[in-house]
Amino acid sequence: MKHFKLKYGNGEVEFDLPTQEVLNVVEGAEYPAIEDIPAALLEVLDNPTGTAPLRDIVQHDETVCIVVSDITRAWIRYDAYLPTLLNYLNEAGVPDKNIFLLIAYGAHRLQSEAESRAEFGDEVVNRVRIEHSSGINPDSHFRHIGETSHGVPIEVNELALDADRLVLTGGIVYHLIAGFGGGRKAILPGISSYRTIQKNHNLCLSDEIGGGTKPEIVSGNITNNIMHDDQMQHGRAVEADFLINSVANTEGKLAKFVAGHWEDAWLEGTKLVEKIYGVPIEGLADCVIASAGGYPKDINLYQGVKTQVNAVLACKPGGVVILLMELPDIHEPEEFLGWFDTRDLQEREIKLRNGFTVPGFIAFHLGEDFQKYRHILVTKPENKAICDRVGIDVVTSIDEALELAGKLLGRDDYSVTVMPLASNTVPLVNK
Secondary structure, three states: OEEEEEEEOOEEEEEEEOHHHEEEEOOOOOOOOOOOHHHHHHHHHHOOEOOOOHHHHOOOOOOEEEEEOOHHHHHHOHHHHHHHHHHHHHHOOOOHHHEEEEEEEEOOOOOOHHHHHHHHOHHHHHHOEEEEEEOOOOOOOEEEEEEOOOOOEEEEEHHHHHOOEEEEEEEOOEEOOOEEOOHHHHOOOOOEOHHHHHHHHHOOEOOOOOOOEOOOOOOOOOOOOHHHHHHHHHHHHHOOOEEEEEEEOOOOOEEEEEEEOOOHHHHHHHHHHHHHHEEEEOOOEEEEEEEOOOOOOOOOHHHHHHHHHHHHHHEEEEEEEEEEOOOOOOOOOHHHHHHHHOOOHHHHHHHHHHOOOHHHHHHHHHHHHHHHOEEEEEOOHHHHHHHHHHOOEEEOOHHHHHHHHHHHHOOOOOOEEEEOOOOOOEEEEOO
């Protein structure tokens, strides 16, 4: 027997599988964690990719907007490096009163001060002001500065545009539709208007009704990905002064900072993501057991889709995908859940085309996969009512899930692939 211990919320789920049934264990490559985070950050700030050092870019008493991700990206570990960044800017002549964080929610809900303190640390929250940019928040104001070649309006938060200097931050991972996270995503969807976010994501749909999502809109693809291309045009329109992105290792610890030009430094980081998280596998399995990697990656089903889309890449068509996700915030976002009230998938697609929203797209994409694979969710029993609404089978233990998988597959000797960090790892079938 082979023993597994997978993260689930803030805890773990343990189980055993017959060794001969385990086809693949999809784990990223080992990469050492940064030993001295402040020193590592200072090194890239003074030796960036494609730009002058940050201290030579900012001028005395200028205002500096630092775009940061929200609580759903707590793994970025802002609390570990933002104080160093603030001190660096102070030494360059920019006082705390001229610096502010702009939380890039995209279309996510606003977070509380308690969540900001948990994400950024008390020192940062006490030192600089925090602003919010949410496409669904009427208090956020956006300015139209152009249009992309794909017909998407470029509408960016005016606080970022009015600052003397704009610094983008974030974390780079594989992304289910944009190819990779980080980089230009701090602009779109991060601090863009809801209309812009909608139209950008609408590019992911095929040209004809019934065609579903475009096949090139997948994790890791940025060569012919129209959504990514549109995001890049937004990035060039804004032309941020500097970028700081991080890459985490498979243990969730910061492994590397990349910094400098918003595009060049980001591309450097995507290469490391491919090296760590692109995982060759020997073949597709009858059943895939996937953990998001614990909280906050399994905070809600909306975020959990990042786990699901990677898991199906390792599963045979018609196979079973078992998802381990605690989902403490399962009711968020309500709009996402509302899309599942439209049960017919073609009706859902038509509704999406008539009024595109990001949660609607994710719900449609999930519905497509529900037709190709059977899904079982291991979660808290109180989540069952919501999951029934979504249309996914719910159990409360891994043993129940394995028993149900055997019934759905019609046998007990099925092959299994285990994915301990499925929200980040992308299985690549050996050819």
